[in-house]
Amino acid sequence: MPQIWTDRRRVLKGLGLGAGALAAPHLILNRAFAQEKVVNVWTYANFLPDDFKAQFQSDTGIRIQERLVTDQGQQFNLLAAEQPNPSVDILTIAGHRFSQFITSGLLAPIDRSRLTHWKEINPVYSESSWLQIDGQVWGMPILAGAEGLAYNTELVTPEEAASWAVMFDEKYSGQTAYIIQDFMSVAMLYLGYDGNMVAYKDDPQKAAAVVAEARDLLIKSKGQVRNFYDGGAEVQQMFVNQDIALAQAWSGPISKLIMDGFPVAITIPKEGSYGFVYNLNIPKNAPNADNAYQLLDAILATPEVGAAMTRSSGFISTVTKAPEHLNELERKASSFSEDELKRLIFFDTTADKLKYSLVDPAVEAIKAA
Numbered sequence: 001m002p003q004i005w006t007d008r009r010r011v012l013k014g015l016g017l018g019a020g021a022l023a024a025p026h027l028i029l030n031r032a033f034a035q036e037k038v039v040n041v042w043t044y045a046n047f048l049p050d051d052f053k054a055q056f057q058s059d060t061g062i063r064i065q066e067r068l069v070t071d072q073g074q075q076f077n078l079l080a081a082e083q084p085n086p087s088v089d090i091l092t093i094a095g096h097r098f099s100q101f102i103t104s105g106l107l108a109p110i111d112r113s114r115l116t117h118w119k120e121i122n123p124v125y126s127e128s129s130w131l132q133i134d135g136q137v138w139g140m141p142i143l144a145g146a147e148g149l150a151y152n153t154e155l156v157t158p159e160e161a162a163s164w165a166v167m168f169d170e171k172y173s174g175q176t177a178y179i180i181q182d183f184m185s186v187a188m189l190y191l192g193y194d195g196n197m198v199a200y201k202d203d204p205q206k207a208a209a210v211v212a213e214a215r216d217l218l219i220k221s222k223g224q225v226r227n228f229y230d231g232g233a234e235v236q237q238m239f240v241n242q243d244i245a246l247a248q249a250w251s252g253p254i255s256k257l258i259m260d261g262f263p264v265a266i267t268i269p270k271e272g273s274y275g276f277v278y279n280l281n282i283p284k285n286a287p288n289a290d291n292a293y294q295l296l297d298a299i300l301a302t303p304e305v306g307a308a309m310t311r312s313s314g315f316i317s318t319v320t321k322a323p324e325h326l327n328e329l330e331r332k333a334s335s336f337s338e339d340e341l342k343r344l345i346f347f348d349t350t351a352d353k354l355k356y357s358l359v360d361p362a363v364e365a366i367k368a369a
Helices: 002-015 021-023 050-060 072-082 095-103 164-168 179-188 203-220 231-239 251-259 289-300 303-313 328-333 338-342 352-368
Strands: 036-041 064-067 088-093 142-150 174-179 227-228 246-250 264-267 273-283 343-347
Touching: 036 072, 036 289, 050 064, 050 246, 050 289, 050 303, 064 072, 064 352, 072 088, 072 095, 072 231, 088 095, 088 251, 095 142, 095 352, 142 164, 142 231, 142 289, 142 303, 164 179, 164 246, 174 179, 179 203, 179 246, 179 273, 179 352, 203 289, 227 231, 227 251, 231 251, 251 303, 289 303, 303 328, 338 343, 338 352
Parallel strands: 036 064, 036 088, 174 227, 174 246, 273 343
Antiparallel strands: 088 273, 142 246, 142 264, 142 273
């Protein structure tokens, strides 16, 4: 028992937390479950805080081997290529991409009985319908975010940023950036269509026409775009260098810039945008599944870890009490107003097969134009 309390204090100290948090649950320290004393994780930059990773390894003896990824498609292709014996134990999948992984037989359902601290997740996420498919839970929600309109507050006014139309305004020619595949959904929404394409799942001709209209809009305005980018670090660097004034961007990387004092803001324009939740998932035939469950439960064990994840990634922690451990600026930077949240639509996977069969070729056409 004394050893547990000693380790507990060390964990909190490593995360920059006070001894007053000792009443919170302790990280899982059961070494008996360790298989090869390693857990292989595919995730995005800054999702797992460095202090937490170091402390988890110190307390459990399990080494975290992290491979950074840039998008969902990369993870899918890597995992599919490794079947039936993947090298990864945990990967990071957005809820709206579950169906692609599940129908391809790449994931194992989450065994919640092995996660003592599952109850710490906000029910808004843990009980969501998108998380449960065919009677199984397919991931552990960790961070929530949105596709927003990011802008340099010294160059763009809040009034201009109130509509996605500003991304096509010649005033900002050469000063915009976006991820093409992500912006396709936003462009459809801007044009008045369902970017999830659920409304057209039984009308493939209408779906094709909608995607074609969004594609043509982006081709027409392609000359105004400074850069098509792939990851959060890229858009952060463009804002820091003042290469761009506007961008379609994930909320996390922009929130980090706000926390660091850069003159950047992010909003959900009047036409709306899309929200998503990142989950940690265990693949089928994970080589070190026991170690993976230890890591998952350790992440949930204290709200301070959730706050640290928000602080390092900019995304909103799904752990209910995590915001209590953020300062005022951090809370403001990683949240939206009530009005903005009302304009947020969560990605829906129902029509994904149809959607991406049309969107992927459209993306290639935009690149080639």
